[in-house]
Amino acid sequence: MNCVLEGNAVKAFGKAIHSLSRIGDELCLDPMSKGLALRSVNSAHSAYACFLFSPMFFQKYNLGPEQGSETVQCKLLMKSILPLFRCLATIERSVERCQIQINTPNDRVKIQFFCRHGITKTHDLCFEESEALQAVFASHLCPNVLKAPARVLGEMVMHFPVSQEEITLSITPLRVSLRNYFEGGNDHMKIMYTEMSLHPDEFDYFQIGVESDITFCLKELRGLLSFAESHCLPVSVHFGAAGKPVCFSVEDMILEATVVLSTLIDSESRGPSQPAETLTVAPRTPTRCADVVPESPGETDCRKAAVPAGMELVASSQGSPIADSALLLLLHHLSEPHYQERANSTPASSICSLLFRAKSPESGEGLPVLACCSDEEEAEEEDVMMMRSPTL
Incomplete structure (x- = not known):
């Protein structure tokens, strides 16, 4: 096979090799009558x-x-051909x-670069035949079929960190969403x-055609x-x-690009003893699927069980966790009628000690500190304590 590229076609060819380097460690060149295929x-x-160019x-x-036979398929190591197109600029x-x-x-x-000022760079790479x-x-x-400009999808993906391994694509008749995916064993406080x-x-x-959540x-x-x-x-x-x-695909008059990724199997769609499904590559196919670790019912209901009936949990607009259950129990206790009567007959200093101290003087149980006493409140509390203390 012998082919020649000029101008921007050289950069586009190198860009394709960069994309394939994210897939595998080997690059397959498959010359055909309909064009040159690069696979990984x-x-x-x-x-x-x-x-396919x-x-x-x-x-x-x-x-x-x-x-006529189209039998020349060669396999190169990605680390040997990628440095040749490393700097596209x-x-x-x-x-x-x-x-x-x-x-x-x-x-x-043999890959030859004919540069300006008559400079020619020649590279000979060893290959082995492959299917x-x-x-x-x-x-x-x-x-389900979606089609959008690459800029739209690129702006969605750019918000995820480079270290993010997998994301979940969800589709409903009203919206399409992308969110990051983490396995159940990760420390959720650091995510x-x-x-x-x-x-x-x-x-x-x-x-x-069907509402679904896929993770890839x-x-x-x-x-x-x-x-x-x-492009x-x-x-x-x-x-x-x-x-x-x-399958993610791009199609133009002079090139076609396809990326096929396996997805995780929904844990609800298979029994506990059913093995995870995998992707297949035939002398032309790929596959991968893993189990999704479901949340345990005890973890999902722990916050709801700690909150009294009739109280509503309102999530923060910034996505922060719901208020601590101990604080909700305290506020619920203060709203009870019998406690309102006690509060009316109790000196202000007693209520202050309940709300602003770490421990209740009666029960000795730990309570959260909601705020600090002001200087005036501290002075009033000292006066009350002096009045109650026995005189010498």
Whole structure:
């Protein structure tokens, strides 16, 4: 195979390699009559990506003597080809033309950069023959289809930290939301919960066949969104119920890009002894699914059980936790009729000691300190204590 790229096509080709580097550690080159396909799959077979560049993308595209059989599929290590396209800004400024040749007898892939001022950089990379991989996924059978500009999805994803591993996509007839996902074993006090929502009108195409929540890896998606956003291309999303793969695709006249990710299986949809479903890659397929750890009923109802009946819990507008149950019990106790009568017949200093001291003088039980005494209240309390103390 022999192909030549010029101008912005070199940068676009390098951008595709950057996106594929987020998927797996190997890059498969698959020359075909309909174009050059770049594929990658991760070691767990839970993520698969393919970029197909049509012959019109290249200034020159020639399969050589094996054009009819299309048997030249070679596999390269990602760490050997990625450094060649590491700095895309430098490539855009200095590289005028790039030529890629696959030499079958020598098991070499030759990549040459023809730069300005007559400089030529030649790289020979060893490869091994491999079968062409293809994800077995029928996107036309998915009940839910979304299509939106890459900028819209990119602005939603950018609010999640780089360290975020998985996110959950939820769809209803009224909204589409993305939120971060954490397993049940994590320390929830150290977690920042983030959720972004969009109205269906924000999408170019919105089709919902079934309401669903799917959880998938975010790292693999970032690469495709970055590629699509740099070329102002819309992104289509095809998915169904939890446990089934989700497909993100980009399509243009001269290129096609597809990322297929496995999703976590909903714990309610399978029995306790049923194994987790996985994604498959046939000499062309990927899969991954894991169990979702459900919350225990005791944890979800612990706050409600500590609050007396008839009291309403109102969440903070900033998303902070609900008020402490001990404080709610105290306020509820102060509102009881018999306590109101006691308060009317009790000196102000006694009420002050109940509200502003750490311990009640009668029961000795610990109570939360709601505020600090003012100087005047401290002076009044000292006077009362002096009056009560026996004279010498």
